[in-house]
Amino acid sequence: MGERLRLAVGVIGNAASVLLYAAPILTFSRVIRKKSTEEFSCVPYIIALLNCLLYTWYGLPVVSHRWENLPLITTNGLGILLEFSFIFIYFWFASDGGKMKVAVSVTTVIIGFCTTAIISALAFHDHHHRKVFVGSVGLVVSVAMYGSPLVVVKQVILTKSVEFMPFYLSFFSFLGSSCWMTYGILSHDLFLAAPNLVGSPLGILQLMLYCKYRKRGIIEEPNKWDTEKNDEKSKHLQLVINDSISGKS
Structure with a gap:
Protein backbone atom coordinates (compact mmCIF):
# COMPACT_ATOMS: atom_id res chain seq x y z
CA MET A 1 0.00 0.00 0.00
CA GLY A 2 2.82 2.38 0.94
CA GLU A 3 4.65 1.72 -2.33
CA ARG A 4 1.48 2.30 -4.38
CA LEU A 5 0.82 5.58 -2.56
CA ARG A 6 4.40 6.69 -3.18
CA LEU A 7 4.07 5.85 -6.87
CA ALA A 8 0.73 7.69 -7.11
CA VAL A 9 2.18 10.80 -5.48
CA GLY A 10 5.18 10.53 -7.83
CA VAL A 11 2.85 10.51 -10.85
CA ILE A 12 0.97 13.56 -9.51
CA GLY A 13 4.30 15.24 -8.81
CA ASN A 14 5.35 14.45 -12.37
CA ALA A 15 2.24 16.13 -13.76
CA ALA A 16 2.64 19.17 -11.48
CA SER A 17 6.31 19.54 -12.42
CA VAL A 18 5.56 19.29 -16.15
CA LEU A 19 3.01 22.08 -15.70
CA LEU A 20 5.58 24.09 -13.74
CA TYR A 21 8.19 23.72 -16.47
CA ALA A 22 5.60 24.44 -19.19
CA ALA A 23 4.05 27.46 -17.41
CA PRO A 24 6.48 29.99 -19.00
CA ILE A 25 5.06 29.16 -22.45
CA LEU A 26 2.58 32.02 -21.95
CA THR A 27 5.37 34.39 -20.94
CA PHE A 28 7.52 33.51 -23.92
CA SER A 29 4.64 33.71 -26.37
CA ARG A 30 4.42 37.35 -25.26
CA VAL A 31 8.19 37.79 -25.68
CA ILE A 32 7.97 36.41 -29.24
CA ARG A 33 4.92 38.53 -30.04
CA LYS A 34 6.53 41.75 -28.80
CA LYS A 35 10.05 40.76 -29.88
CA SER A 36 11.33 41.96 -26.53
CA THR A 37 12.17 40.43 -23.15
CA GLU A 38 10.84 43.62 -21.50
CA GLU A 39 11.37 43.46 -17.72
CA PHE A 40 11.18 39.67 -17.46
CA SER A 41 14.09 37.96 -15.72
CA CYS A 42 15.86 34.90 -17.13
CA VAL A 43 17.15 33.88 -13.69
CA PRO A 44 14.25 31.50 -12.81
CA TYR A 45 14.71 29.55 -16.06
CA ILE A 46 18.47 29.23 -15.74
CA ILE A 47 18.18 27.98 -12.15
CA ALA A 48 15.37 25.62 -13.21
CA LEU A 49 17.66 24.23 -15.92
CA LEU A 50 20.36 23.45 -13.36
CA ASN A 51 17.75 21.88 -11.07
CA CYS A 52 16.50 19.61 -13.90
CA LEU A 53 20.03 18.56 -14.83
CA LEU A 54 20.93 17.67 -11.24
CA TYR A 55 17.77 15.73 -10.45
CA THR A 56 17.89 13.84 -13.75
CA TRP A 57 21.40 12.77 -12.75
CA TYR A 58 20.19 12.02 -9.20
CA GLY A 59 17.47 9.71 -10.53
CA LEU A 60 19.75 7.73 -12.87
CA PRO A 61 21.14 4.35 -11.68
CA VAL A 62 24.61 5.91 -11.43
CA VAL A 63 23.47 7.75 -8.29
CA SER A 64 20.19 6.14 -7.21
CA HIS A 65 19.74 2.42 -6.65
CA ARG A 66 18.55 1.00 -9.98
CA TRP A 67 15.38 2.77 -11.16
CA GLU A 68 13.90 3.65 -7.77
CA ASN A 69 13.52 7.32 -8.77
CA LEU A 70 12.26 6.89 -12.33
CA PRO A 71 9.63 9.68 -11.94
CA LEU A 72 12.48 12.12 -11.36
CA ILE A 73 14.13 11.19 -14.65
CA THR A 74 11.02 11.54 -16.81
CA THR A 75 9.84 14.90 -15.52
CA ASN A 76 13.26 16.53 -15.24
CA GLY A 77 14.33 15.19 -18.63
CA LEU A 78 11.38 17.01 -20.19
CA GLY A 79 12.20 20.03 -18.03
CA ILE A 80 15.71 20.20 -19.53
CA LEU A 81 14.28 20.46 -23.05
CA LEU A 82 11.73 23.11 -22.07
CA GLU A 83 14.16 25.26 -20.08
CA PHE A 84 16.74 25.18 -22.87
CA SER A 85 13.99 26.32 -25.29
CA PHE A 86 12.92 29.20 -23.04
CA ILE A 87 16.50 30.35 -22.47
CA PHE A 88 17.20 30.26 -26.21
CA ILE A 89 14.12 32.42 -26.93
CA TYR A 90 15.12 34.85 -24.17
CA PHE A 91 18.66 35.01 -25.57
CA TRP A 92 17.38 35.62 -29.09
CA PHE A 93 15.29 38.67 -28.12
CA ALA A 94 17.50 40.06 -25.34
CA SER A 95 19.66 43.16 -25.69
CA ASP A 96 23.41 42.77 -26.25
CA GLY A 97 24.03 43.19 -22.53
CA GLY A 98 21.28 40.71 -21.74
CA LYS A 99 22.74 38.17 -24.18
CA MET A 100 26.10 38.38 -22.43
CA LYS A 101 24.53 37.81 -19.00
CA VAL A 102 22.55 34.80 -20.24
CA ALA A 103 25.59 33.27 -21.97
CA VAL A 104 27.77 33.64 -18.86
CA SER A 105 25.04 32.26 -16.57
CA VAL A 106 24.27 29.22 -18.76
CA THR A 107 27.99 28.46 -19.19
CA THR A 108 28.41 28.60 -15.40
CA VAL A 109 25.44 26.27 -14.93
CA ILE A 110 26.79 23.71 -17.42
CA ILE A 111 30.25 23.78 -15.84
CA GLY A 112 28.72 23.44 -12.36
CA PHE A 113 26.60 20.46 -13.37
CA CYS A 114 29.44 18.68 -15.19
CA THR A 115 31.72 19.18 -12.20
CA THR A 116 29.09 17.74 -9.84
CA ALA A 117 28.45 14.75 -12.13
CA ILE A 118 32.15 13.95 -12.58
CA ILE A 119 32.93 14.22 -8.86
CA SER A 120 29.96 12.05 -7.89
CA ALA A 121 30.86 9.38 -10.45
CA LEU A 122 34.60 9.22 -9.81
CA ALA A 123 35.17 10.30 -6.21
CA PHE A 124 32.45 8.16 -4.62
CA HIS A 125 32.11 4.41 -5.08
CA ASP A 126 28.67 3.61 -3.63
CA HIS A 127 25.12 4.84 -4.16
CA HIS A 128 24.71 6.19 -0.64
CA HIS A 129 27.58 8.68 -0.79
CA ARG A 130 26.74 9.68 -4.36
CA LYS A 131 23.15 10.43 -3.33
CA VAL A 132 24.37 12.46 -0.36
CA PHE A 133 26.70 14.54 -2.53
CA VAL A 134 24.38 15.12 -5.51
CA GLY A 135 21.36 15.49 -3.21
CA SER A 136 23.12 18.18 -1.16
CA VAL A 137 23.91 20.21 -4.28
CA GLY A 138 20.39 19.63 -5.62
CA LEU A 139 18.88 20.72 -2.30
CA VAL A 140 20.52 24.15 -2.52
CA VAL A 141 19.59 24.57 -6.19
CA SER A 142 15.96 23.49 -5.60
CA VAL A 143 15.51 26.06 -2.86
CA ALA A 144 16.96 28.68 -5.22
CA MET A 145 14.62 27.55 -8.02
CA TYR A 146 11.48 27.75 -5.91
CA GLY A 147 12.55 31.14 -4.61
CA SER A 148 13.82 32.54 -7.92
CA PRO A 149 10.49 34.21 -8.87
CA LEU A 150 11.09 36.34 -5.77
CA VAL A 151 13.75 38.27 -7.75
CA VAL A 152 10.90 40.44 -9.04
CA VAL A 153 9.25 40.92 -5.63
CA LYS A 154 10.89 44.31 -5.12
CA GLN A 155 9.62 45.42 -8.52
CA VAL A 156 6.12 44.12 -7.74
CA ILE A 157 6.01 46.00 -4.45
CA LEU A 158 7.37 49.24 -5.93
CA THR A 159 5.10 49.25 -9.00
CA LYS A 160 2.18 47.52 -7.24
CA SER A 161 1.82 45.47 -10.43
CA VAL A 162 2.27 41.72 -11.00
CA GLU A 163 2.81 42.13 -14.74
CA PHE A 164 6.28 40.59 -14.65
CA MET A 165 5.65 37.93 -12.00
CA PRO A 166 3.79 35.17 -13.91
CA PHE A 167 0.96 33.64 -11.85
CA TYR A 168 1.22 30.12 -13.28
CA LEU A 169 4.94 29.93 -12.50
CA SER A 170 4.20 30.67 -8.84
CA PHE A 171 1.13 28.42 -8.67
CA PHE A 172 2.73 25.33 -10.20
CA SER A 173 5.87 25.97 -8.18
CA PHE A 174 3.76 25.63 -5.03
CA LEU A 175 1.84 22.61 -6.37
CA GLY A 176 4.97 20.79 -7.56
CA SER A 177 6.95 21.41 -4.38
CA SER A 178 4.04 20.15 -2.25
CA CYS A 179 3.80 16.92 -4.25
CA TRP A 180 7.54 16.24 -4.22
CA MET A 181 7.71 17.01 -0.51
CA THR A 182 5.12 14.28 0.05
CA TYR A 183 6.96 11.92 -2.32
CA GLY A 184 10.22 12.52 -0.45
CA ILE A 185 8.61 11.85 2.93
CA LEU A 186 7.02 8.62 1.69
CA SER A 187 10.34 7.57 0.17
CA HIS A 188 12.22 8.46 3.37
CA ASP A 189 14.49 10.56 1.15
CA LEU A 190 15.64 13.75 2.90
CA PHE A 191 17.16 15.19 -0.27
CA LEU A 192 13.78 15.11 -2.04
CA ALA A 193 11.69 16.27 0.91
CA ALA A 194 13.92 19.00 2.42
CA PRO A 195 14.08 21.51 -0.49
CA ASN A 196 10.34 21.24 -0.96
CA LEU A 197 9.73 21.97 2.72
CA VAL A 198 11.16 25.36 1.81
CA GLY A 199 9.60 25.49 -1.66
CA SER A 200 6.00 25.16 -0.46
CA PRO A 201 6.07 28.20 1.89
CA LEU A 202 7.88 30.25 -0.77
CA GLY A 203 5.17 29.30 -3.28
CA ILE A 204 2.48 30.37 -0.82
CA LEU A 205 4.28 33.71 -0.29
CA GLN A 206 4.38 34.36 -4.04
CA LEU A 207 0.68 33.53 -4.39
CA MET A 208 -0.20 35.85 -1.49
CA LEU A 209 1.78 38.62 -3.12
CA TYR A 210 0.03 38.00 -6.43
CA CYS A 211 -3.42 38.09 -4.79
CA LYS A 212 -2.55 41.34 -3.03
CA TYR A 213 -1.50 43.23 -6.17
CA ARG A 214 -3.44 41.48 -8.95
CA LYS A 215 -6.32 43.98 -8.70
CA ARG A 216 -3.95 46.71 -9.80
CA GLY A 217 -4.14 45.11 -13.22
CA ILE A 218 -1.52 44.60 -15.88
CA ILE A 219 -0.11 47.59 -17.65
CA GLU A 220 -0.98 47.24 -21.31
CA GLU A 221 0.55 49.14 -24.18
CA PRO A 222 -1.95 51.36 -26.03
CA ASN A 223 -3.38 49.77 -29.13
Missing part, protein backbone atom coordinates in the same frame (compact mmCIF):
# COMPACT_ATOMS: atom_id res chain seq x y z
CA LYS A 224 -1.74 51.11 -32.27
CA TRP A 225 -5.09 51.44 -34.10
CA ASP A 226 -6.63 53.36 -31.19
CA THR A 227 -3.59 55.67 -31.13
CA GLU A 228 -3.90 56.34 -34.84
CA LYS A 229 -7.63 57.06 -34.46
CA ASN A 230 -6.96 59.50 -31.63
CA ASP A 231 -4.31 61.24 -33.75
CA GLU A 232 -6.79 61.60 -36.62
CA LYS A 233 -9.42 63.02 -34.25
CA SER A 234 -6.90 65.52 -32.89
CA LYS A 235 -5.94 66.64 -36.40
CA HIS A 236 -9.59 67.00 -37.40
CA LEU A 237 -10.40 69.02 -34.28
CA GLN A 238 -7.42 71.30 -34.92
CA LEU A 239 -8.60 71.92 -38.50
CA VAL A 240 -12.09 72.84 -37.27
CA ILE A 241 -10.63 75.29 -34.74
CA ASN A 242 -8.38 76.86 -37.38
CA ASP A 243 -11.32 77.22 -39.80
CA SER A 244 -13.38 78.87 -37.07
CA ILE A 245 -10.61 81.35 -36.29
CA SER A 246 -10.15 82.12 -40.01
CA GLY A 247 -13.88 82.68 -40.45
CA LYS A 248 -14.04 85.11 -37.53
CA SER A 249 -11.09 87.09 -38.79
Whole structure:
Protein backbone atom coordinates (compact mmCIF):
# COMPACT_ATOMS: atom_id res chain seq x y z
CA MET A 1 0.00 0.00 0.00
CA GLY A 2 2.82 2.38 0.94
CA GLU A 3 4.65 1.72 -2.33
CA ARG A 4 1.48 2.30 -4.38
CA LEU A 5 0.82 5.58 -2.56
CA ARG A 6 4.40 6.69 -3.18
CA LEU A 7 4.07 5.85 -6.87
CA ALA A 8 0.73 7.69 -7.11
CA VAL A 9 2.18 10.80 -5.48
CA GLY A 10 5.18 10.53 -7.83
CA VAL A 11 2.85 10.51 -10.85
CA ILE A 12 0.97 13.56 -9.51
CA GLY A 13 4.30 15.24 -8.81
CA ASN A 14 5.35 14.45 -12.37
CA ALA A 15 2.24 16.13 -13.76
CA ALA A 16 2.64 19.17 -11.48
CA SER A 17 6.31 19.54 -12.42
CA VAL A 18 5.56 19.29 -16.15
CA LEU A 19 3.01 22.08 -15.70
CA LEU A 20 5.58 24.09 -13.74
CA TYR A 21 8.19 23.72 -16.47
CA ALA A 22 5.60 24.44 -19.19
CA ALA A 23 4.05 27.46 -17.41
CA PRO A 24 6.48 29.99 -19.00
CA ILE A 25 5.06 29.16 -22.45
CA LEU A 26 2.58 32.02 -21.95
CA THR A 27 5.37 34.39 -20.94
CA PHE A 28 7.52 33.51 -23.92
CA SER A 29 4.64 33.71 -26.37
CA ARG A 30 4.42 37.35 -25.26
CA VAL A 31 8.19 37.79 -25.68
CA ILE A 32 7.97 36.41 -29.24
CA ARG A 33 4.92 38.53 -30.04
CA LYS A 34 6.53 41.75 -28.80
CA LYS A 35 10.05 40.76 -29.88
CA SER A 36 11.33 41.96 -26.53
CA THR A 37 12.17 40.43 -23.15
CA GLU A 38 10.84 43.62 -21.50
CA GLU A 39 11.37 43.46 -17.72
CA PHE A 40 11.18 39.67 -17.46
CA SER A 41 14.09 37.96 -15.72
CA CYS A 42 15.86 34.90 -17.13
CA VAL A 43 17.15 33.88 -13.69
CA PRO A 44 14.25 31.50 -12.81
CA TYR A 45 14.71 29.55 -16.06
CA ILE A 46 18.47 29.23 -15.74
CA ILE A 47 18.18 27.98 -12.15
CA ALA A 48 15.37 25.62 -13.21
CA LEU A 49 17.66 24.23 -15.92
CA LEU A 50 20.36 23.45 -13.36
CA ASN A 51 17.75 21.88 -11.07
CA CYS A 52 16.50 19.61 -13.90
CA LEU A 53 20.03 18.56 -14.83
CA LEU A 54 20.93 17.67 -11.24
CA TYR A 55 17.77 15.73 -10.45
CA THR A 56 17.89 13.84 -13.75
CA TRP A 57 21.40 12.77 -12.75
CA TYR A 58 20.19 12.02 -9.20
CA GLY A 59 17.47 9.71 -10.53
CA LEU A 60 19.75 7.73 -12.87
CA PRO A 61 21.14 4.35 -11.68
CA VAL A 62 24.61 5.91 -11.43
CA VAL A 63 23.47 7.75 -8.29
CA SER A 64 20.19 6.14 -7.21
CA HIS A 65 19.74 2.42 -6.65
CA ARG A 66 18.55 1.00 -9.98
CA TRP A 67 15.38 2.77 -11.16
CA GLU A 68 13.90 3.65 -7.77
CA ASN A 69 13.52 7.32 -8.77
CA LEU A 70 12.26 6.89 -12.33
CA PRO A 71 9.63 9.68 -11.94
CA LEU A 72 12.48 12.12 -11.36
CA ILE A 73 14.13 11.19 -14.65
CA THR A 74 11.02 11.54 -16.81
CA THR A 75 9.84 14.90 -15.52
CA ASN A 76 13.26 16.53 -15.24
CA GLY A 77 14.33 15.19 -18.63
CA LEU A 78 11.38 17.01 -20.19
CA GLY A 79 12.20 20.03 -18.03
CA ILE A 80 15.71 20.20 -19.53
CA LEU A 81 14.28 20.46 -23.05
CA LEU A 82 11.73 23.11 -22.07
CA GLU A 83 14.16 25.26 -20.08
CA PHE A 84 16.74 25.18 -22.87
CA SER A 85 13.99 26.32 -25.29
CA PHE A 86 12.92 29.20 -23.04
CA ILE A 87 16.50 30.35 -22.47
CA PHE A 88 17.20 30.26 -26.21
CA ILE A 89 14.12 32.42 -26.93
CA TYR A 90 15.12 34.85 -24.17
CA PHE A 91 18.66 35.01 -25.57
CA TRP A 92 17.38 35.62 -29.09
CA PHE A 93 15.29 38.67 -28.12
CA ALA A 94 17.50 40.06 -25.34
CA SER A 95 19.66 43.16 -25.69
CA ASP A 96 23.41 42.77 -26.25
CA GLY A 97 24.03 43.19 -22.53
CA GLY A 98 21.28 40.71 -21.74
CA LYS A 99 22.74 38.17 -24.18
CA MET A 100 26.10 38.38 -22.43
CA LYS A 101 24.53 37.81 -19.00
CA VAL A 102 22.55 34.80 -20.24
CA ALA A 103 25.59 33.27 -21.97
CA VAL A 104 27.77 33.64 -18.86
CA SER A 105 25.04 32.26 -16.57
CA VAL A 106 24.27 29.22 -18.76
CA THR A 107 27.99 28.46 -19.19
CA THR A 108 28.41 28.60 -15.40
CA VAL A 109 25.44 26.27 -14.93
CA ILE A 110 26.79 23.71 -17.42
CA ILE A 111 30.25 23.78 -15.84
CA GLY A 112 28.72 23.44 -12.36
CA PHE A 113 26.60 20.46 -13.37
CA CYS A 114 29.44 18.68 -15.19
CA THR A 115 31.72 19.18 -12.20
CA THR A 116 29.09 17.74 -9.84
CA ALA A 117 28.45 14.75 -12.13
CA ILE A 118 32.15 13.95 -12.58
CA ILE A 119 32.93 14.22 -8.86
CA SER A 120 29.96 12.05 -7.89
CA ALA A 121 30.86 9.38 -10.45
CA LEU A 122 34.60 9.22 -9.81
CA ALA A 123 35.17 10.30 -6.21
CA PHE A 124 32.45 8.16 -4.62
CA HIS A 125 32.11 4.41 -5.08
CA ASP A 126 28.67 3.61 -3.63
CA HIS A 127 25.12 4.84 -4.16
CA HIS A 128 24.71 6.19 -0.64
CA HIS A 129 27.58 8.68 -0.79
CA ARG A 130 26.74 9.68 -4.36
CA LYS A 131 23.15 10.43 -3.33
CA VAL A 132 24.37 12.46 -0.36
CA PHE A 133 26.70 14.54 -2.53
CA VAL A 134 24.38 15.12 -5.51
CA GLY A 135 21.36 15.49 -3.21
CA SER A 136 23.12 18.18 -1.16
CA VAL A 137 23.91 20.21 -4.28
CA GLY A 138 20.39 19.63 -5.62
CA LEU A 139 18.88 20.72 -2.30
CA VAL A 140 20.52 24.15 -2.52
CA VAL A 141 19.59 24.57 -6.19
CA SER A 142 15.96 23.49 -5.60
CA VAL A 143 15.51 26.06 -2.86
CA ALA A 144 16.96 28.68 -5.22
CA MET A 145 14.62 27.55 -8.02
CA TYR A 146 11.48 27.75 -5.91
CA GLY A 147 12.55 31.14 -4.61
CA SER A 148 13.82 32.54 -7.92
CA PRO A 149 10.49 34.21 -8.87
CA LEU A 150 11.09 36.34 -5.77
CA VAL A 151 13.75 38.27 -7.75
CA VAL A 152 10.90 40.44 -9.04
CA VAL A 153 9.25 40.92 -5.63
CA LYS A 154 10.89 44.31 -5.12
CA GLN A 155 9.62 45.42 -8.52
CA VAL A 156 6.12 44.12 -7.74
CA ILE A 157 6.01 46.00 -4.45
CA LEU A 158 7.37 49.24 -5.93
CA THR A 159 5.10 49.25 -9.00
CA LYS A 160 2.18 47.52 -7.24
CA SER A 161 1.82 45.47 -10.43
CA VAL A 162 2.27 41.72 -11.00
CA GLU A 163 2.81 42.13 -14.74
CA PHE A 164 6.28 40.59 -14.65
CA MET A 165 5.65 37.93 -12.00
CA PRO A 166 3.79 35.17 -13.91
CA PHE A 167 0.96 33.64 -11.85
CA TYR A 168 1.22 30.12 -13.28
CA LEU A 169 4.94 29.93 -12.50
CA SER A 170 4.20 30.67 -8.84
CA PHE A 171 1.13 28.42 -8.67
CA PHE A 172 2.73 25.33 -10.20
CA SER A 173 5.87 25.97 -8.18
CA PHE A 174 3.76 25.63 -5.03
CA LEU A 175 1.84 22.61 -6.37
CA GLY A 176 4.97 20.79 -7.56
CA SER A 177 6.95 21.41 -4.38
CA SER A 178 4.04 20.15 -2.25
CA CYS A 179 3.80 16.92 -4.25
CA TRP A 180 7.54 16.24 -4.22
CA MET A 181 7.71 17.01 -0.51
CA THR A 182 5.12 14.28 0.05
CA TYR A 183 6.96 11.92 -2.32
CA GLY A 184 10.22 12.52 -0.45
CA ILE A 185 8.61 11.85 2.93
CA LEU A 186 7.02 8.62 1.69
CA SER A 187 10.34 7.57 0.17
CA HIS A 188 12.22 8.46 3.37
CA ASP A 189 14.49 10.56 1.15
CA LEU A 190 15.64 13.75 2.90
CA PHE A 191 17.16 15.19 -0.27
CA LEU A 192 13.78 15.11 -2.04
CA ALA A 193 11.69 16.27 0.91
CA ALA A 194 13.92 19.00 2.42
CA PRO A 195 14.08 21.51 -0.49
CA ASN A 196 10.34 21.24 -0.96
CA LEU A 197 9.73 21.97 2.72
CA VAL A 198 11.16 25.36 1.81
CA GLY A 199 9.60 25.49 -1.66
CA SER A 200 6.00 25.16 -0.46
CA PRO A 201 6.07 28.20 1.89
CA LEU A 202 7.88 30.25 -0.77
CA GLY A 203 5.17 29.30 -3.28
CA ILE A 204 2.48 30.37 -0.82
CA LEU A 205 4.28 33.71 -0.29
CA GLN A 206 4.38 34.36 -4.04
CA LEU A 207 0.68 33.53 -4.39
CA MET A 208 -0.20 35.85 -1.49
CA LEU A 209 1.78 38.62 -3.12
CA TYR A 210 0.03 38.00 -6.43
CA CYS A 211 -3.42 38.09 -4.79
CA LYS A 212 -2.55 41.34 -3.03
CA TYR A 213 -1.50 43.23 -6.17
CA ARG A 214 -3.44 41.48 -8.95
CA LYS A 215 -6.32 43.98 -8.70
CA ARG A 216 -3.95 46.71 -9.80
CA GLY A 217 -4.14 45.11 -13.22
CA ILE A 218 -1.52 44.60 -15.88
CA ILE A 219 -0.11 47.59 -17.65
CA GLU A 220 -0.98 47.24 -21.31
CA GLU A 221 0.55 49.14 -24.18
CA PRO A 222 -1.95 51.36 -26.03
CA ASN A 223 -3.38 49.77 -29.13
CA LYS A 224 -1.74 51.11 -32.27
CA TRP A 225 -5.09 51.44 -34.10
CA ASP A 226 -6.63 53.36 -31.19
CA THR A 227 -3.59 55.67 -31.13
CA GLU A 228 -3.90 56.34 -34.84
CA LYS A 229 -7.63 57.06 -34.46
CA ASN A 230 -6.96 59.50 -31.63
CA ASP A 231 -4.31 61.24 -33.75
CA GLU A 232 -6.79 61.60 -36.62
CA LYS A 233 -9.42 63.02 -34.25
CA SER A 234 -6.90 65.52 -32.89
CA LYS A 235 -5.94 66.64 -36.40
CA HIS A 236 -9.59 67.00 -37.40
CA LEU A 237 -10.40 69.02 -34.28
CA GLN A 238 -7.42 71.30 -34.92
CA LEU A 239 -8.60 71.92 -38.50
CA VAL A 240 -12.09 72.84 -37.27
CA ILE A 241 -10.63 75.29 -34.74
CA ASN A 242 -8.38 76.86 -37.38
CA ASP A 243 -11.32 77.22 -39.80
CA SER A 244 -13.38 78.87 -37.07
CA ILE A 245 -10.61 81.35 -36.29
CA SER A 246 -10.15 82.12 -40.01
CA GLY A 247 -13.88 82.68 -40.45
CA LYS A 248 -14.04 85.11 -37.53
CA SER A 249 -11.09 87.09 -38.79
